[in-house]
Amino acid sequence: MDLKQELALIKKAQTGDRQALGELWDTITPKLFGYLINTLQDKVLAEDLLQTTWLKAINALPGFKAQGVSISAWLFAIARNECKQHWRKGGHEVPLDENLHDAAAANANQTEQNLLIEQLLAQLSQEDRELIRLRYISGLPINEIAKILNINFVAARVRLHRAIAKARGAMNS
Amino acid sequence: MNSHNLENLLADWGRSKEQLPTNNTILKNSILNRLPTDLRAESRKTNFKMPWLPLTLGSLAVLILVVQLSKTNNPNPTQVSQTTSSFSQPLASALQSGKKASGLQSDNMAKGIPQNSAESQATAPSMGAAANALPSYHSADNYVQMPPTPQEVPITDNRQFLKTDYSAAIQSHHVQELTNRVQTTIRGFDGRIDANNTSEESSYLSFVLPADKLDAFRQELKSLAGGRFITEQVQTENMLPQKRDIESQQQSAKDQLAQLNTQKTQLIQTHTQTVASLQSQINTASRQLANLQNQPDTLEVETQKQELANRIKTLRARLADENANYKQQKGFLDSQIQGAQTNLDNANTQNSDLLDNVATVRGAMSISYVSLWDILNLYLGVGGWLAIFLGLAAVISYFATRRNKLILP
Numbered sequence: 001m002d003l004k005q006e007l008a009l010i011k012k013a014q015t016g017d018r019q020a021l022g023e024l025w026d027t028i029t030p031k032l033f034g035y036l037i038n039t040l041q042d043k044v045l046a047e048d049l050l051q052t053t054w055l056k057a058i059n060a061l062p063g064f065k066a067q068g069v070s071i072s073a074w075l076f077a078i079a080r081n082e083c084k085q086h087w088r089k090g091g092h093e094v095p096l097d098e099n100l101h102d103a104a105a106a107n108a109n110q111t112e113q114n115l116l117i118e119q120l121l122a123q124l125s126q127e128d129r130e131l132i133r134l135r136y137i138s139g140l141p142i143n144e145i146a147k148i149l150n151i152n153f154v155a156a157r158v159r160l161h162r163a164i165a166k167a168r169g170a171m172n173s
Numbered sequence: 174m175n176s177h178n179l180e181n182l183l184a185d186w187g188r189s190k191e192q193l194p195t196n197n198t199i200l201k202n203s204i205l206n207r208l209p210t211d212l213r214a215e216s217r218k219t220n221f222k223m224p225w226l227p228l229t230l231g232s233l234a235v236l237i238l239v240v241q242l243s244k245t246n247n248p249n250p251t252q253v254s255q256t257t258s259s260f261s262q263p264l265a266s267a268l269q270s271g272k273k274a275s276g277l278q279s280d281n282m283a284k285g286i287p288q289n290s291a292e293s294q295a296t297a298p299s300m301g302a303a304a305n306a307l308p309s310y311h312s313a314d315n316y317v318q319m320p321p322t323p324q325e326v327p328i329t330d331n332r333q334f335l336k337t338d339y340s341a342a343i344q345s346h347h348v349q350e351l352t353n354r355v356q357t358t359i360r361g362f363d364g365r366i367d368a369n370n371t372s373e374e375s376s377y378l379s380f381v382l383p384a385d386k387l388d389a390f391r392q393e394l395k396s397l398a399g400g401r402f403i404t405e406q407v408q409t410e411n412m413l414p415q416k417r418d419i420e421s422q423q424q425s426a427k428d429q430l431a432q433l434n435t436q437k438t439q440l441i442q443t444h445t446q447t448v449a450s451l452q453s454q455i456n457t458a459s460r461q462l463a464n465l466q467n468q469p470d471t472l473e474v475e476t477q478k479q480e481l482a483n484r485i486k487t488l489r490a491r492l493a494d495e496n497a498n499y500k501q502q503k504g505f506l507d508s509q510i511q512g513a514q515t516n517l518d519n520a521n522t523q524n525s526d527l528l529d530n531v532a533t534v535r536g537a538m539s540i541s542y543v544s545l546w547d548i549l550n551l552y553l554g555v556g557g558w559l560a561i562f563l564g565l566a567a568v569i570s571y572f573a574t575r576r577n578k579l580i581l582p
Contacts, residue, residue, distance in 0.1 A: 013208070021204075022201065022205055025201050025204065029201075030191035030193055034191045043195075047194045047196070050194060051203070054204045055204065055207060058209075060580075063582075078581055078582065113182055116182070117186040118186075136187030164183070167183075168179050
């Protein structure tokens with residue numbers, strides 16, 4: 001879905017069009033849910049936060065202005081914020097276990113390559129993993145990642161580049 | 174494995190992570206059911222956020238700009254002072270030395286009317302010495318110190334013999350061109366240029382103008398140089414003390430002349446009478462002596478003849494003395510009369526010079542170079558720059574608040 005289509009759907013959703021909102025759900029939720037599971041390593045919690053994220057988004061939908069930012073980025077930012085709040089309340093990010101990573105993934109048809117990636121990511125810092133999640137699970141462009149992380153574009157690009165370089169280094173070693 | 178392959182692997186990995194929750198339909202429906210139908214009304218309520226910082230900064234900028242504009246409505250202060258001549262000093266000579274003071278105080282020129290002559294010096298340094306030459310009671314906007322009353326001029330004498338001195342300090346980006354145009358203007362107003370000293374960065378003009386053309390000349394000058402770039406000083410000086418002094422000299426000379434003429438007349442009269450008397454006595458004695466010459470010579474006759482001869486001799490000696498005295502006194506009086514006449518002529522000349530002087534304006538003008546940056550400063554001043562700075566800050570803060578920042582619920 002390109003930005004124009006997304007904007008059109010947002011406008012419709014802002015008028016109370018549930019079908020438009022449903023289309024946005026269908027487009028964004030797979031990535032958003034995947035991001036949450038990968039972040040939280042807890043499918044139930046991920047579903048809770050997915051619901052919370054969408055509810056907050058709907059409540060704030062009247063005030064949402066695209067201004068060059070997709071609603072996906074906005075939703076991912078909300079989701080990331082919800083994760084932070086969850087960890088602040090007492091939860092904590094579960095470190096990736098090289099062998100026992102998320103339950104959802106374990107049930108999926110995991111390929112060998114994916115396992116390799118998971119092992120590589122486990123060796124990266126939380127910030128680097130977050131960058132890679134946002135880039136490759138969420139599929140967001142770097143400028144939107146920069147806005148979600150509240151850093152400038154260049155910093156986001158450099159950090160992502162370094163994270164990939166670290167992953168490559170880990171792979172080679 | 175190269176970077177491209179790793180990125181492909183990551184992309185594949187990311188895609189593989191996409192999944193829907195197991196109870197997707199239920200979750201989706203619950204979310205869709207929570208979607209209100211009147212979101213537009215809520216949007217109107219919640220969307221608008223007043224950008225207070227840009228508004229505050231912008232308001233401050235406008236306020237300062239308005240204050241600045243009101244302050245610079247009369248950016249070229251014209252000092253007008255009136256003194257009596259006993260307190261004045263020659264302005265032209267003061268300006269001559271003042272023109273040596275170089276430099277630019279353009280900020281001050283735009284600040285408004287200076288409070289006194291000391292401030293005037295700070296305002297236009299090229300006129301510094303001129304300002305120093307002026308008494309401290311020169312006019313100002315609010316502060317007016319009463320000038321001291323000249324002691325030798327009685328209050329009943331309300332005549333005015335106003336001598337005007339005009340000086341101007343001009344700042345220009347084209348000094349030589351402006352100097353030429355000012356010279357042409359002075360000549361066009363039937364004026365005369367007495368001194369001209371021009372260099373690339375400054376020039377000085379000393380000139381004389383008919384008094385009745387000063388106002389028109391000033392207007393022309395403002396149109397030439399721009400009112401903002403001129404600092405003028407007009408000093409009018411009542412020459413009454415000089416006038417009274419000259420009149421006193423004239424009267425004194427006239428009185429002395431009249432007195433000397435009277436003395437001379439009296440001297441002539443006295444001398445004439447004395448000479449006539451002596452001559453009459455000499456004639457009488459001569460006639461008596463002639464009568465005795467016809468009589469026979471006796472001892473008595475001889476004695477009378479001898480007495481008459483002695484008398485005639487004495488009278489002639491007295492006549493000679495009288496003539497000598499008369500000549501000496503007349504010469505002395507003539508000399509005094511000549512001196513008094515000279516004094517009177519001098520006083521008349523001074524009177525004529527004073528009247529001519531009153532009918533003209535002595536002018537002095539310094540033109541100094543001003544850079545474009547200084548011209549900008551002249552227009553803006555500190556307040557202008559502050560307003561620009563605040564305006565920019567308002568714009569930047571506005572765009573900063575409007576930038577694509579994710580506002581999370």
